[in-house]
Amino acid sequence: MTTPRFMPVGTLATVKGVMPPQLAATGAEMVLANTYHLHLQPGEAIVAEAGGLHRFMGWSGPLLTDSGGYQVFSLAGINRIDDDGVTFRSPRDGNRIVLTPERAMAIQMALGADVAMAFDQCPPYPASEAEVEAACRRTHTWLERCLASHQQPGQALFGIVQGGCYPRLRAESARVVASMNLPGIAVGGVSVGEPVEEMHRIVRQVGPLLPEHTPHYLMGVGSLREMAVAVAHGFDLFDCVLPTRLGRHGTALVGGERWNLRNARFRHDHTPLDSGCPCPACRSHTRAYLHHLIRAGEMLARILLSLHNITQLQRFSNAMAQAIREGCFAEDFAPWEPHSEAAHTW
Known part of the structure; x- marks a missing residue:
């Protein structure tokens, strides 16, 4: 796969309204799907029965699955966070769903994507420095638990840098995640409501702190200027629902x-x-x-x-x-x- 590269979002194992051959014809090389949503429907067991996510959705190119960490942010009204993980109320039937680092890894291993994302806590914007620091601590601890439970040969595990708009916390998170010697690193907690200038500042700060010879993924970004600014500071991969929305x-x-x-x-x-x-x-x-x-x-x-x-x-x-x-x-x-x-x- 060539980089830099924009990844279309196929949350539920489909890029809305687009068939896989049509998607390939656009030049897309990698697609993103979502652990939390696929766990709810149809369930990772069904996908595994089909031979994995590639066969299930008819996409032969690389696939990345988000861990569900973004839903910790976007579904804050129906979840509860503690050090063990996150408890959701299903928006479908109200049932209790517990997502821990170990569970997020198990689901992603069953889905069989090429890249799995570590389970993280994405803090909202704005949030106090103390709140973001607590989210970073959980993110780093959860990454260690993801590493301990991830046992899928051929599936790369990417860690996620958090830290909100606080330079000290961003630097510390980049240091911790980089120290894990992972095959790729993402930067999350951007495009969550902060001013675009703040996003640029985070990109300029964190990009040079990441290991040189691994892919750098800026999560949730798909506007042209923001992609170009990020590429100028060492980022390779991007995703966003923007083009289909x-x-x-x-x-x-x-x-x-x-x-x-x-x-x-x-x-x-x-x-x-x-x-x-x-x-x-x-x-x-x-x-x-x-x-x-x-x-x-x-x-x-x-x-x-x-x-x-x-x-x-x-x-x-x-x-x-x-x-x-x-x-x-x-x-x-x-x-x-x-x-x-x-x-x-x-």
Whole structure:
């Protein structure tokens, strides 16, 4: 797999509205699925019976499973955290679900993805320094327990750096996670409501602290400028629900901008959405047709725009990789501005 690379999110073993062959055609090489949600439905035993997540969802490329740590943050209203793990109330039936580091590892081993993520506590923004310090302590202890219980040859285990917006805690977390000699390291606790300038500051601080010869994964980030800033500071992998979520709501990513194709200005526009894009929406259809599909509520609009948006992020990833190979990344992409000349050259 080439890096830098954007990973589309397939939470429930599917990237919404996109078939695996279509997804591969966008240039996507790796897909993210979610431990917590797959545990709820259909259950890791069903996936294991099918021969693992690759066969179950029909995706032959690399797969990464998030550990459920993000749901500790996003489902804070229905969970309780202690040093042992997290107790959830199922949003489906109200049943009690206990997720510990050991359980998160067992589920991910049963799912059989290529990369498993350590179970962590992602603190909210804002949170006090004491609250974030407690979350870091749990994250580091849980990582040790994940390492002790992870026994899946061929499945890489990535640790996660936390620390919120506190430089001291970020530095300490990076030191602890790096000391574990893992095959990859992620940085979490970003894109959780903090100002974008704070995200940039965290990326600039933590990137140089991570081991040089392992992949660096910035979790939950998929906007062009933030990806470029992160790549400039040593990050390789990214994921976000943004491209398909925008597509489902009639919005296309074009040259770093977001175009709402519901707008009347597209009604008589018979030009391609982006003449340089090879996706089906741009290759075979016009802005006017996409506008019509969206206004008519047709499912095809969501599919085409999701494919287009994923393709845009893959093209951007490829352009960054090429610029790195050619030695001109700093000139073209760091920092990348949506309206700069570089925005229209990839």
